[in-house]
Amino acid sequence: MAQSPHEVQIGTTESDPSVFITVTANGPYIVHGTPPLHLQTITPDATGHSWTYEQGRAFAVKDGTALCRCGHSKNKPYCDGSHRHAPVDLSETASFDPLLQHSTEIDGPMVALTDNERYCAFARFCDSGEQIWKEVTIQGRSHADAAIRMAHHCPSGRLLVWDLQTKQPLEQPMPVALGLIEDPQQGCSGPLALQGGIRVVSASGRSYEVRNRQTLCRCGASSNKPFCDGSHASIKFNDGL
Numbered sequence: 001m002a003q004s005p006h007e008v009q010i011g012t013t014e015s016d017p018s019v020f021i022t023v024t025a026n027g028p029y030i031v032h033g034t035p036p037l038h039l040q041t042i043t044p045d046a047t048g049h050s051w052t053y054e055q056g057r058a059f060a061v062k063d064g065t066a067l068c069r070c071g072h073s074k075n076k077p078y079c080d081g082s083h084r085h086a087p088v089d090l091s092e093t094a095s096f097d098p099l100l101q102h103s104t105e106i107d108g109p110m111v112a113l114t115d116n117e118r119y120c121a122f123a124r125f126c127d128s129g130e131q132i133w134k135e136v137t138i139q140g141r142s143h144a145d146a147a148i149r150m151a152h153h154c155p156s157g158r159l160l161v162w163d164l165q166t167k168q169p170l171e172q173p174m175p176v177a178l179g180l181i182e183d184p185q186q187g188c189s190g191p192l193a194l195q196g197g198i199r200v201v202s203a204s205g206r207s208y209e210v211r212n213r214q215t216l217c218r219c220g221a222s223s224n225k226p227f228c229d230g231s232h233a234s235i236k237f238n239d240g241l
């Protein structure tokens with residue numbers, strides 16, 4: 001089989017190659033193919049910790065749809081050309097290196113955790129009362145399962161839990177989808193979530209590593225563009241949707 005011309009993270013199956021996203025220089029994201037796009041609201045449990053997502057309203061996507069990444073469109077989630085006058089620098093600053101190259105690792109009795117903080121989207125699934133960094137270190141199936149669940153809900157892919165025996169990430173396959181994250185607990189809107197191995201192509205033409213779970217900045221404030229770094233929470237980005 002021919003080798004993929006771009007990096008694909010271990011544990012990720014790349015989407016149908018007709019589905020990918022290109023980042024334009026100082027402009028919007030262009031969606032290729034027709035992946036579904038919905039509101040994706042972070043929903044807490046009874047104790048107020050992020051627990052699951054509620055899928056909301058659907059938005060039309062055609063091949064070539066432009067999605068706002070500057071945060072200033074009056075027709076979000078679509079681009080309306082406002083980026084041309086918006087006081088925001090959309091230059092890409094993220095590394096093309098695989099995430100694992102700059103991840104830290106914690107080995108527990110049953111599973112291991114790798115973590116690349118730079119990609120945190122502040123969705124807080126890593127803390128359900130007990131934090132993932134602690135759960136992986138505690139002996140017992142229920143603690144390992146809790147860590148697997150938390151990592152799987154982390155929309156950015158910052159966190160990966162690994163089987164110590166097989167040395168493989170414990171990733172569940174995910175259908176190809178785009179999500180507009182909303183975070184009522186924090187009173188803000190979040191990034192564009194990509195799931196299911198959707199390739200992201202830089203304005204330079206180079207592809208970033210393909211991953212199962214990724215989050216792209218749509219507020220314009222990330223210091224790790226095109227990826228989200230959680231800045232939407234501090235600026236209280238509101239997409240009005």
Ligand code: FES
Pocket residue numbers: 027028029067068069070071072073074078079080081082083084
């Ligand atoms: S990227 Fe075009 S309006 Fe935001």
